[in-house]
Amino acid sequence: LSHGGGGKAMRDLIDDVFVAGFDNALLASLDDQARISLAELAACGDRLAFTTDSYVVDPLFFPGSDIGALAVNGTVNDLAVGGARPLFLSCSVILEEGLEVATLRRVVRSMQAAAAAAGVAVVTGDTKVVPRGSADKLFINTAGIGVIRAGLELDPSAVRVGDVILVNGLLGDHGAAVLNARGDLALESDIASDCQALNGLIDTLIEACPAVRCLRDATRGGVATVLNEFALACELCLHIDEHALPIREEVKGLCEILGLDPLYLANEGKLVAVVPADGAEAALAAMRSHPAGREAVRIGTVCATPPATVVMATLFGGERIVDMLVGEQLPRIC
Template identity: 70%
Template sequence: MNTRQENTSAALADNAPEDTRIRRSKLATPLITLAHGGGGKAMRELIDDVFIDAFSNPTLNTLEDQARVPLAELARHGDRLAMTTDSYVVDPIFFPGGDIGKLAICGTVNDLAVGGATPLYLTCAVIIEEGMPVETLRRIVSSMAETARAAGVSIVTGDTKVVGRGSCDKIFINTAGIGVIRQDYQLGANRARPGDRILVNGYLGDHGAAVLNARGDMHLTSPIQSDCAALHGLIFALLAAAPGTRFMRDATRGGIASVLNEIAEASACGIEISEAATPLREEVKGFCEILGLDPLYLANEGKLVAVVPEAEAEAALQAMRAHPLGQEAADIGAVLANGRAGRVYMQTVLGGRRIVDMLIGEQLPRIC
């Protein structure tokens, strides 16, 4: 939503009540047209009626080209600024357990939180295909607003583009996020040490399986739902219980296998996990067996991998299990003292040992 508009809103008094600062326009058409991206009246109607109405807050409502945030507000949360950005192109845009709007908010919140940052502000940029029903867009934006409110973050600026039919797949969303890291949090993929434990906060692969199943190509009946969730509350509980935590990463594209390989490479260490200890739903196991997929590479949107000193691992597990998003948390392995640097292994349930390599290509297209 290109927030700079040739209108009188910038001239309104700063101390006017929020509900009178902006004269809201209403959409008059049921479908998105190219005119809604043209910078004129139709675009203003789209921004007002869909985005401003859902995201409304004092910073956004000024309709400036940038969000203006007091530095004192940032400094109150810590001493380092964290920034992240991501783009979302999931197909289908609605799936069991979430939608592309919820995905965009949770993904950006999680990217901030796994670095120890308190998420504060988000941007929202959308590319919409001509012909999308306005009610579909409204549903997505409403989901974004609801998810942001639940996560305690504000969407403070954004941009809107409309492209011709066939130029994008219904809607693409980019979100950027700003957060602040407390001085005592020092996390990094290169900080893993021999003996550290590898923890996850629950069942893996749910999101990837749910999205693929929602496409209907397999004609399978399954109750699998996406795990899409904002993890910052769980993360802060983990850090409070295990302040020596070395590293965290949300296991999205490429699944936990990719995360573990990144840790092993950055820390020049070996990692071994146990197949028996790795939490997977029976439905996901069966789904993967039918399709010939490895669940370690399936995308997640509400799961993290944490590297925790052995002495703090039990406290970390208990803290995660006490949180609604960590009730199935598990210790799945360890950093090796004598493993080959950069290599990840799995002890299988059959008693063997296999290499878990970095994913080459992608098992599933367009998950996040």
């Protein structure tokens, strides 16, 4: 790839790779903007949700997923955990000169497959090529628009003592898969990224348990970070049980060797839900009925003290503070 400026070569690239890849009428018009009917949006709910996220990952392709699917699912999930139905995405790419067109094509195919699975359309976009060394292969930014169901208010400050904490499946797979793929860690492992869209699962969950307090996808910083954000917002104690944490033996093994805590590993298709106790069974059953939540479990409950803290009952019978990291996991033992 060596296209600069905005000439014919770029136009050909966009037509060939993006328009063909995403294949929808809004994009195909190649206007400077996608035009969306307000009436159509208003039919879905009463508030607009709007988000953006940039995706940089090394390597671009890793077991279970790639940067393309990540860029679609990440933004879809950011909308969905706010209670929105994701509808439209933008896709803006920054390409490093020299990137194989075949690689780009593969990424776009993956984006389109993810968008189709999530029921969203990529309706506008942009492409820039920068000189070698100015970017690392390929960066993607996606913005997304969704519509929030009328009356639904997901807010961690609404969490109450006695509420139940749920996750939709195995934790840390994405982080472990990327570490393994990036590091060439000389480990036999078939850990794959859990990258998936959560909007379908969330639809099912909200239908079964409309009183759900809050949802958040546990991406960078892992489940530990989401739990801490919730604890700070509601000023209560989120108390989890190490026995209950769904973590693959292989992920535990990898963390053991690397000295990392799986609670802080990134996920790309996992959410933490806090639901009132009387809705917990229904919520759990609904999650388990959906393909993205087959391994959903209850991992803890909400208590009053210590305030604004996450505490974990450990396998050894102790209780450990799971705190929000300022930086990386750095040993504190003297």
